[in-house]
Amino acid sequence: xxxxxxxxxxxxxxxxxxxxxxxxxxxxxxxxxxxxxxxxxxxxxxxxxxxxxxxxxxxxxxxxxxxxxxxxxxxxxxxxxxxxxxxxxxxxxxxxxxxxxxxxxxxxxxxxxx
Amino acid sequence: xxxxxxxxxxxxxxxxxxxxxxxxxxxxxxxxxxxxxxxxxxxxxxxxxxxxxxxxxxxxxxxxxxxxxxxxxxxxxxxxxxxxxxxxxxxxxxxxxxxxxxxxxxxxxxxxxx
Numbered sequence: 001x002x003x004x005x006x007x008x009x010x011x012x013x014x015x016x017x018x019x020x021x022x023x024x025x026x027x028x029x030x031x032x033x034x035x036x037x038x039x040x041x042x043x044x045x046x047x048x049x050x051x052x053x054x055x056x057x058x059x060x061x062x063x064x065x066x067x068x069x070x071x072x073x074x075x076x077x078x079x080x081x082x083x084x085x086x087x088x089x090x091x092x093x094x095x096x097x098x099x100x101x102x103x104x105x106x107x108x109x110x111x112x113x114x
Numbered sequence: 115x116x117x118x119x120x121x122x123x124x125x126x127x128x129x130x131x132x133x134x135x136x137x138x139x140x141x142x143x144x145x146x147x148x149x150x151x152x153x154x155x156x157x158x159x160x161x162x163x164x165x166x167x168x169x170x171x172x173x174x175x176x177x178x179x180x181x182x183x184x185x186x187x188x189x190x191x192x193x194x195x196x197x198x199x200x201x202x203x204x205x206x207x208x209x210x211x212x213x214x215x216x217x218x219x220x221x222x223x224x225x226x227x228x
Binding site: 004031032033035037042043044045046047050052053091093095096097099100101102103104105106107 | 217
């Protein structure tokens, strides 16, 4: 069965510094997609970044990048130059072999300190 | 603007009553999903639908029912059989079932049953 593990329940980072949020996954499928979503305190979920299992380069979207290590089955999110508005809960998720559904980790709460 | 609309934002019900949560999308997406989120936890899949008039059970379907009579609409009914219905419910859609298709979420409905 597919599983996503986020081992950091909470993280703190100083404004303007970089932070890495960990995500490991377990699947026997060769074809899958990895996603990160942000959930501010207001509750809506915002898609941040996507990495395909066959992508050789790490995905980047503005200040977000994904450190994808396929052999280790990890897909860590790196946020550069943290801003106060980055304070939120962050979820790692996976879709596999066109199953059409996503499984989510338990999330990491990030707090950016001024 | 295209998006997903969930209504109402807050819903209060007495135990033993069925309640229906609304989800409408104007993104022309084929796939729609219902997730449940409990405080401090990740998202768990209740039901999903890849096409009109078809839907599948997710990981926690017991006590819930859905319909998909129109592409735009995917209402969720929380029945009296659901033992712990108080939670935050998120509706989502994606262009397709493909692995590279991210989820787009509504703002959620917070259901409280007393």
